[in-house]
C-alpha cells in the first residue's frame with residue numbers, strides 16, 4: 001500500500017480554463033499537504049505534459065471552450081495504452097458525470113466543490129493509482145526474474161532460446177550466418193569441493209562478467225546451467241568470425257581469479273555451431289554446439305571445437321563401423337587461445 005507521504009508527493013495536474021477555479025483547487029491541495037501540484041489553462045497541452053511528467057492524477061475540467069475534457073481524455077487514452085486514465089473529472093453538469101466515467105475518467109467531483117468530498121475522492125484515487133503503479137513495477141520485476149539467472153544476472157535458458165530464435169530469423173532474412181558458442185568450465189567441481197560452494201559462486205559471477213566484457217553489445221551471453229554458458233553471435237560471415245572470439249574467451253577465462261585473498265586459475269572448453277550449415281533451428285544449433293563442446297572436452301579441454309570439424313570427422317569415418325566414428329579426433333576446427 002502507498003504510504004501517506006507517497007500520496008502527498010504524487011504528481012498532480014489541474015486543468016481548467018478558469019483562473020479562479022485553478023487558484024481555488026491549488027489552494028485546497030496545498031492546504032491538504034500535496035507538494036507536487038501544477039496547473040494549466042491550456043487543455044491542448046495536457047497530453048504533451050502527461051507524456052513528459054506521467055501524472056498520478058489529472059483533475060480535468062470537462063467544459064472548456066477550445067478542447068473539452070472528453071477530447072482531452074481521448075488523447076490521454078493513446079498515451080495510457082493499458083487504459084488506466086488517472087483522470088478525475090470536474091463538472092457542474094450532473095448529466096456529464098456518467099458520460100465522463102464512460103469516457104475513461106476514474107471518478108468525478110461536482111462543482112461547486114464540497115471540500116470533504118474533494119479530499120476523499122482525490123486521496124482514494126491517488127491510493128489506487130499508486131497501488132496500480134506498484135503492481136506494474138512488481139510484475140516487471142517478476143518478468144525479469146523469470147528470464148534471468150539470479151546468481152549472475154545473465155539471461156537464462158528461456159531468454160536465450162528467444163534470443164537465438166530472433167538471431168536466426170534475422171540471419172535468414174539477410175542471408176547471413178549466426179554462431180552459437182557453448183562453454184563449460186574445466187575442473188569447476190574441484191573448486192567447489194576444495195574451497196566451498198560460495199567460493200564457486202564468486203568465480204561464476206566473475207566468469208560471467210568477463211564473458212560479457214569481451215563480447216559485443218549485441219551478442220547474448222547466457223548462463224544455462226551450473227558452469228555452462230552460451231554466447232550467441234549474430235552478423236557472422238563464417239567460422240573465422242566465431243573462432244577468433246572463442247580464442248579470446250578462452251584467454252580471458254584463463255586469467256587468474258582472486259577470491260578472499262586466494263588466487264586461482266581456471267580454463268574453459270567451447271563448442272561452436274553455425275547457422276545455417278550446422279543447424280536450422282534453435283534446438284538443433286544448441287545441440288550441435290553442445291556436441292562440439294563434448295569433442296573439445298574429450299580431446300583435452302581448454303580449447304574450442306567447431307561442429308564443422310565433427311561433420312568432417314564423420315564423413316571420413318564413413319567406411320568404419322558406426323562405433324568407430326565416435327573416437328575420431330576432429331582436428332580441422334579445433335583450437336585454443338593464440
Ligand SMILES: Nc1nc2c(ncn2[C@@H]2O[C@H](COP(=O)(O)OP(=O)(O)OP(=O)(O)O)[C@@H](O)[C@H]2O)c(=O)[nH]1
Pocket residue numbers: 151184185186187188189190192196197198199200201204225226227297
Ligand atoms: N558454486 C556453484 N556450483 C554449482 C552451481 N551449479 C552447479 N554447480 C556445480 O558445478 C559443477 C559442474 O560439474 P561439472 O561440469 O561436471 O564439473 P567439472 O569439474 O567442471 O567437469 P568438466 O567439465 O569435465 O571439467 C558441479 O559440481 C555442480 O555441483 C552453482 O550455482 N554454484
